[in-house]
Amino acid sequence: MFRKLLKPFARFFEMHARTHYRAERHSFALAAGIILAASVGGFIEIAPLFTIDETVEAAPDMRLYTPLEQAGRDIYIREGCYACHSQMIRALQDEVDRYGPYSLAVESQYDHPMLWGSKRTGPDLARVGEKYSDDWQMRHLVDPRALVPGSVMPQYAFLLDAELETASLPDRLAALRAVGVPYDDAQIVNAAIDARGQTLPDTDWAEGVAERYGEETNIRHFDGRPGELTEMDALVAYLQILGGLTDLPAEMQAARGD
Amino acid sequence: MSVKERDPLTGHETTGHEWNGITELNTRVPRVIWWTIGISHVWALVYWVLMPAWPLVHTYTKGLLGYDQQLVVDDRVAKAYRQLETWRAPLTELPAHQIREIPEIMAHVNATAPALFGDYCAACHGTEAAGGPGFPSLVDDAWLWGGDAETIMETLRVGINAPHPESRIAQMLAFGALDILTRPQIRAVVDYVQSLSGLETEATPEVLAEGETIFAENCVSCHGEDARGIRDLGAPDLTDDTWIYGGDDATMFTTVNLGRQGWMPSFETRLSAAQRMMLTLYLQDLDAEAGE
Numbered sequence: 001m002f003r004k005l006l007k008p009f010a011r012f013f014e015m016h017a018r019t020h021y022r023a024e025r026h027s028f029a030l031a032a033g034i035i036l037a038a039s040v041g042g043f044i045e046i047a048p049l050f051t052i053d054e055t056v057e058a059a060p061d062m063r064l065y066t067p068l069e070q071a072g073r074d075i076y077i078r079e080g081c082y083a084c085h086s087q088m089i090r091a092l093q094d095e096v097d098r099y100g101p102y103s104l105a106v107e108s109q110y111d112h113p114m115l116w117g118s119k120r121t122g123p124d125l126a127r128v129g130e131k132y133s134d135d136w137q138m139r140h141l142v143d144p145r146a147l148v149p150g151s152v153m154p155q156y157a158f159l160l161d162a163e164l165e166t167a168s169l170p171d172r173l174a175a176l177r178a179v180g181v182p183y184d185d186a187q188i189v190n191a192a193i194d195a196r197g198q199t200l201p202d203t204d205w206a207e208g209v210a211e212r213y214g215e216e217t218n219i220r221h222f223d224g225r226p227g228e229l230t231e232m233d234a235l236v237a238y239l240q241i242l243g244g245l246t247d248l249p250a251e252m253q254a255a256r257g258d
Numbered sequence: 259m260s261v262k263e264r265d266p267l268t269g270h271e272t273t274g275h276e277w278n279g280i281t282e283l284n285t286r287v288p289r290v291i292w293w294t295i296g297i298s299h300v301w302a303l304v305y306w307v308l309m310p311a312w313p314l315v316h317t318y319t320k321g322l323l324g325y326d327q328q329l330v331v332d333d334r335v336a337k338a339y340r341q342l343e344t345w346r347a348p349l350t351e352l353p354a355h356q357i358r359e360i361p362e363i364m365a366h367v368n369a370t371a372p373a374l375f376g377d378y379c380a381a382c383h384g385t386e387a388a389g390g391p392g393f394p395s396l397v398d399d400a401w402l403w404g405g406d407a408e409t410i411m412e413t414l415r416v417g418i419n420a421p422h423p424e425s426r427i428a429q430m431l432a433f434g435a436l437d438i439l440t441r442p443q444i445r446a447v448v449d450y451v452q453s454l455s456g457l458e459t460e461a462t463p464e465v466l467a468e469g470e471t472i473f474a475e476n477c478v479s480c481h482g483e484d485a486r487g488i489r490d491l492g493a494p495d496l497t498d499d500t501w502i503y504g505g506d507d508a509t510m511f512t513t514v515n516l517g518r519q520g521w522m523p524s525f526e527t528r529l530s531a532a533q534r535m536m537l538t539l540y541l542q543d544l545d546a547e548a549g550e
Contacts, residue, residue, distance in 0.1 A: 048313030091331040133521035
């Protein structure tokens with residue numbers, strides 16, 4: 001039966017075989033052919049995502065990471081937190097039940113690089129912001145087992161003693177603007193001051209942060225120690241905003257029964 | 259194409275490659291491979307028609323089945339909640355004491371609440387709900403804001419010192435850092451407060467008298483004239499033997515010197531009203547069990 005079905009294509013197969021034999025004898029042509037063939041799939045699957053409208057949802061309330069949160073994000077990456085914690089709640093019933101609304105593409109819009117991850121030694125952190133207090137986060141980072149007896153997470157107590165380096169923040173924000181994060185000039189120029197201001201509630205600096213990043217910005221002593229700006233401040237500030245950049249996921253997925 | 263040769267033994271052509279006199283047979287592709295390729299192609303055609311497949315410029319073909327993973331999970335979650343509706347509805351409609359009278363619902367609550375507690379409460383309050391430094395015990399009957407069902411429900415909903423707009427607010431002033439009290443005055447009032455709850459203190463009667471005066475001038479507005487705390491303000495009872503941060507000299511000095519503002523998250527968006535009611539009932543049971 002097959003022979004009958006394939007008969008009209010006989011010439012094609014013949015030509016295909018000839019070309020193949022010829023290519024087999026030229027290793028570069030063969031390699032180029034393999035790369036070309038393999039990239040067809042990638043091109044058809046990936047390239048259209050850049051033009052299809054619904055790839056990234058529209059979230060008008062999406063806010064930017066403040067310089068302190070961005071610094072915390074860099075520490076999160078530096079310390080390899082992503083190796084054990086994902087930031088991606090998949091569209092699966094059990095994940096939604098445990099972690100809340102599944103992650104939307106727009107939530108990672110300003111993440112460079114994104115930290116979705118696929119390995120969970122610890123829990124997913126996509127919506128961990130405001131789930132615990134600053135104090136809890138700080139103490140948990142200092143000694144995880146003091147609060148969660150069975151935890152295997154390493155200690156990060158040194159973050160409390162490490163002064164946060166802020167001088168490079170304007171450049172870091174400018175670099176992010178270069179890849180599409182809409183920081184304005186005032187935000188970039190004031191980045192170092194804003195990082196400090198976010199830990200100094202009721203000061204002019206804090207007002208500057210609220211003015212540039214919105215009234216809903218968390219302005220607190222994240223590490224519980226007023227006056228000092230530590231890496232702990234930055235990391236806790238970052239953890240507390242995870243899942244809080246936009247309300248869209250909660251609005252889209254409000255149907256939880258009551 | 260190279261010179262074709264036939265292998266005399268099998269009758270197949272060879273590839274024309276030769277290594278030290280050994281040639282390679284060019285055997286036919288096995289039939290099963292052709293079948294697999296053919297079926298895959300047919301499957302792909304069917305899939306293109308039924309499922310989202312081909313990218314167009316700004317959109318894509320949705321497929322006859324209209325499958326969308328996000329819609330599927332939305333639907334499943336909604337369905338799961340509808341199935342629970344028979345016993346969840348009363349949790350949001352009835353007051354706590356009436357829920358307790360319905361054994362079937364309480365059976366569900368007792369099966370579900372411990373898992374909720376483990377996920378949302380145990381990180382701070384401990385797996386045994388006994389608390390720890392900075393995190394109040396939930397089984398000592400010393401409720402900061404009150405232990406009746408409505409109060410617990412409200413505390414769970416808005417949190418304490420949380421970013422929620424209606425959050426309960428309770429802050430102890432930093433009496434030392436704000437220069438309201440001097441260090442000797444702080445030590446005196448700490449001694450006095452320790453004496454209230456029967457802790458041993460080496461302070462002289464004069465110091466205690468000074469502490470009492472300082473207490474009357476600075477502390478009674480929140481902790482009450484009898485130092486038994488004021489629940490509407492979330493100010494703890496200072497005469498009992500429970501301490502949130504600790505009753506030793508150093509900890510109490512820090513408490514008065516730098517102030518305290520414990521933070522409990524708001525669970526209004528994280529937990530449904532029915533889930534908060536389940537936790538409330540569970541907490542009350544835990545507290546009652548511990549009290550026995």
